[in-house]
Amino acid sequence: MYFNSKGNEEATYDAIVVGSGISGGWAAKELCEKGLKTLVLERGRMVKHGDYPTAMKETWELPNRNRMTVEELKDYEKQQRTGYTMRPSSKHWWVKDTEHPYTEVKRFDWIRGYHVGGRSIMWGRHSYRLSDLDFEANAKDGHGVDWPIRYKDLAPWYDHVELFAGIQGTAEGLPHLPDGKFQPGIKLNCAEEHLRDSMKSTFGRTLTIGRTANLTQSIHGRGACQYRDRCIRGCPYGAYFSSNAATLPAAEKTGNMTLRPHSVVHSIIFDPETKRAKGVRVLDAETGEALEFFAKIVFLCASALGSTSILLNSADEYNPDGLGNSSGQLGHNLMDHHFRVGASGTLDQFGDRYYEGRRPTGFYIARFRNLDKQSQRKDYLRGYGYQGGGSRENWTRGVRELNKGLGADFKNELIMPGPWQVGMTAFGECLPYYENKVTLNHDVLDKHGLPTLTIDCEFKENEKAMRKDMMESAAEMLEAAGFKNVNTYDAGSYPGLGIHEMGTARMGRSPKTSVLNEWNQVWDCQNVFVTDGACMTSAGCQNPSLTYMALTARAANHAVEELKKMNL
Numbered sequence: 354m355y356f357n358s359k360g361n362e363e364a365t366y367d368a369i370v371v372g373s374g375i376s377g378g379w380a381a382k383e384l385c386e387k388g389l390k391t392l393v394l395e396r397g398r399m400v401k402h403g404d405y406p407t408a409m410k411e412t413w414e415l416p417n418r419n420r421m422t423v424e425e426l427k428d429y430e431k432q433q434r435t436g437y438t439m440r441p442s443s444k445h446w447w448v449k450d451t452e453h454p455y456t457e458v459k460r461f462d463w464i465r466g467y468h469v470g471g472r473s474i475m476w477g478r479h480s481y482r483l484s485d486l487d488f489e490a491n492a493k494d495g496h497g498v499d500w501p502i503r504y505k506d507l508a509p510w511y512d513h514v515e516l517f518a519g520i521q522g523t524a525e526g527l528p529h530l531p532d533g534k535f536q537p538g539i540k541l542n543c544a545e546e547h548l549r550d551s552m553k554s555t556f557g558r559t560l561t562i563g564r565t566a567n568l569t570q571s572i573h574g575r576g577a578c579q580y581r582d583r584c585i586r587g588c589p590y591g592a593y594f595s596s597n598a599a600t601l602p603a604a605e606k607t608g609n610m611t612l613r614p615h616s617v618v619h620s621i622i623f624d625p626e627t628k629r630a631k632g633v634r635v636l637d638a639e640t641g642e643a644l645e646f647f648a649k650i651v652f653l654c655a656s657a658l659g660s661t662s663i664l665l666n667s668a669d670e671y672n673p674d675g676l677g678n679s680s681g682q683l684g685h686n687l688m689d690h691h692f693r694v695g696a697s698g699t700l701d702q703f704g705d706r707y708y709e710g711r712r713p714t715g716f717y718i719a720r721f722r723n724l725d726k727q728s729q730r731k732d733y734l735r736g737y738g739y740q741g742g743g744s745r746e747n748w749t750r751g752v753r754e755l756n757k758g759l760g761a762d763f764k765n766e767l768i769m770p771g772p773w774q775v776g777m778t779a780f781g782e783c784l785p786y787y788e789n790k791v792t793l794n795h796d797v798l799d800k801h802g803l804p805t806l807t808i809d810c811e812f813k814e815n816e817k818a819m820r821k822d823m824m825e826s827a828a829e830m831l832e833a834a835g836f837k838n839v840n841t842y843d844a845g846s847y848p849g850l851g852i853h854e855m856g857t858a859r860m861g862r863s864p865k866t867s868v869l870n871e872w873n874q875v876w877d878c879q880n881v882f883v884t885d886g887a888c889m890t891s892a893g894c895q896n897p898s899l900t901y902m903a904l905t906a907r908a909a910n911h912a913v914e915e916l917k918k919m920n921l
Contacts, residue, residue: 366392366611368912369633369648371618371663374471375898376885376905377654378596378604379514383909384652385609389916392646393604394616394635396655397467400474402597405587407442415441427451434462434850438475443585446475452800458809462849463658469614470597471656472852475585478565478593478713479740480520481895482511486529486724491891494734497686497785498861500890501871504531510903517603518594518902519572521714522564530559530719530738530895536569538562543706544743544773545716551834558721558830563714563740566594566899575599580710593713615639619803621651621667621676621881629880629921630676636801650880650912650921654905657687657886658791661857662806664868664875664883665793677858677868677875686859687789687810688892690780690851693844694820695739696827697776698836707745707770715742718777718830720894722822733818737781737894739827746771775836779823780851782894784815789848791857810848820846853897855889873908880921882908 367389370380377393384391412419419440426433428449433439438447446466455463466472485504492499508531515534523538539562541549549560567578568591575591575598584593591598604610615638622631622645632647653660661684667676675683718739722728747770789810797805824841831839848854861867864876869888875881884905886897915921 364645365647366390367648367916368392368650368652369394369646370652370654371633372471372654372656372659372885373469373596373601373612374654374656374885375473375476375596376901377471377652378473378600379902379905380652380654380884380909381604381610382600383906384913385604385607387909387913388609389913390609391604391611392648393601393610393612394618394633394646395469395471395612395614396617396638397469397471397614399614400469400597402591402595402602403589405474405589406445408583408586408589410442417441431462432464435464435852437585438464442583443475446585453805454797454799455805456794456797456807458807459811460847461808461810462847463808463854464849464852465656469601469612470595473595474587474597476852476898477896478567478584479717479896480515480518480564480566480899481717482531482533483507483893483895483900484529484531487891487893487895490735491785496734497891498859498863498866501860501862506871507900507903507907510907511899513906514899514902517573518566518599519568519570519575520564520566520899521562521569523561525559525561525719527559527719529724533564535564539567539569539712539714541716542708542743543703544700544775547700547702548743548775548830548834549716552718552830555833556721556830559719560716561719563717565714567713568592573599573603578713580712582711582713584713616644617801617803618655618663619666620663621878622647623667623669623671623676623878625671628878630878636803638801641801649916650882652905652909652912653881653883653887654885657854657857657889658806658808660883660885660887661791662793664858666804672877677877677881679877680865680867682859682866683868684792684857685787685790686785686856687791687808687848688783688785688855688889689810689848690853690892690894691783691812691816691820691846691848692778692780692851693846694823694842695741695776695778696824696831696839696841697774698831698839700773700775700836702835703773712742715740716777730822733815733822734784735782735815735819735894737779737819737823739777739779741775741777743773743775745773775831777827779827780894780896781816781819781823782892783812783848785856785859785891786813789856808849812846812848853886853892855886855892855897858883858887859890860888861890872911873904882912884908
């Protein structure tokens with residue numbers, strides 16, 4: 354569908370995009386629609402929209418009722434740390450750690466997928482805008498460097514990507530969680546509405562439906578969500594946003610895209626005379642052949658650590674510490690959200706109410722800490738939000754109630770749904786610490802013989818103090834709403850496990866303190882753009898993918914304008 358075999362014959366293009374995930378797909382779409390002949394290089398295999406082998410299978414049709422064997426799991430030591438990725442229904446999307454190793458100084462769970470579409474096939478789809486509370490945070494509290502942009506700079510691009518991607522949600526009028534161009538929002542159930550109303554009246558806090566990239570109305574030839582909740586397998590209806598279902602077909606439609614899978618980009622070709630990139634060096638993953646491709650501009654969209662690895666590996670006599678590293682910041686300031694802490698409880702009310710379907714989202718509780726003087730905390734900086742959901746216990750509760758009896762009465766009891774229950778987990782911001790970093794490891798090589806990464810990253814005292822409040826506040830809200838059997842938990846969270854890795858090639862206002870400028874251009878090589886998670890200057894507490902989309906579209910527009918002016 355996408356591959357143009359002429360790409361093997363012609364090595365020069367207007368633009369090269371490295372990676373085909375959320376950022377790479379957007380770069381391809383925007384550049385192709387603006388008339389640039391664009392080569393998209395993906396290190397993994399080809400996946401066309403609809404090529405999702407388990408999307409329509411039931412549990413009993415999968416090996417071992419969708420459980421992997423001990424022997425199989427030996428290849429996925431790190432990928433299985435999530436607790437949900439390693440299933441026969443989705444294992445084909447994740448890399449084998451035995452083939453793509455990395456070294457942990459401290460535990461870091463790097464969860465990856467190498468194929469056309471990248472993690473846009475498997476992402477959680479929560480889509481929130483950052484606000485000036487986030488863009489100004491570093492400048493106000495002195496951690497990291499100031500973002501070179503503000504919300505007004507990105508707002509029109511949030512509009513642009515939301516209208517194409519399709520984000521469902523409900524407007525709430527919160528300045529620190531800006532509303533977007535929403536499709537009709539999925540409905541909360543009665544238990545969630547009860548908690549929402551209690552929170553608003555008791556604490557003045559906002560609970561809303563989780564804003565996700567799931568269509569509630571068909572657009573651009575993509576179907577509306579069928580409430581199957583099997584998104585991690587790939588959606589044959591195109592009902593959630595992915596590169597495969599949305600941006601890559603749009604790019605292909607222009608006739609300007611050449612997509613080359615099995616193409617491992619390992620370095621940038623730097624021209625010392627012009628101080629510009631000439632192209633990229635590639636290793637063919639199937640043949641091992643060394644290739645070079647050339648273009649006027651290069652967009653690195655290989656994931657935060659993937660793009661930074663390429664820049665570090667582009668070291669030469671002119672850039673001895675890696676391309677774009679004159680500031681000494683490349684590889685540093687690694688961030689991820691910390692989570693897996695919260696509370697749950699049961700509700701005696703609404704015994705006559707139920708729901709249908711399997712929604713692809715739950716509720717979202719907007720940040721309410723450190724917004725102003727009234728919400729200021731003395732024990733930590735920044736803040737957090739919650740994701741959660743309400744449901745009724747079903748027949749599976751019988752697994753733990755076998756001691757209550759067997760027979761017809763027991764079976765009849767299980768036909769009736771149990772009490773309503775609500776659970777929530779918090780996602781908290783991590784500060785940008787210089788010492789949280791990645792470096793190249795030339796002693797441990799991947800299956801292609803390329804250097805791998807050593808990752809040295811941890812959550813520190815600020816995050817640990819925040820977690821206590823994340824847990825206590827969850828219980829406080831449930832108890833105030835009349836929930837019973839309220840239980841708190843902190844299951845522990847390690848960087849990487851949120852799969853929101855950010856930083857390592859941050860944007861900034863000066864080439865002395867940052868890798869990228871306000872347009873996502875590498876200060877030291879301005880025809881190279883980095884628009885994935887690597888560019889993030891701070892993390893916020895919101896899921897970041899929507900921001901990557903907006904930054905990518907904005908950067909692509911700027912790149913084309915600069916090309917027209919002959920500046921690149």
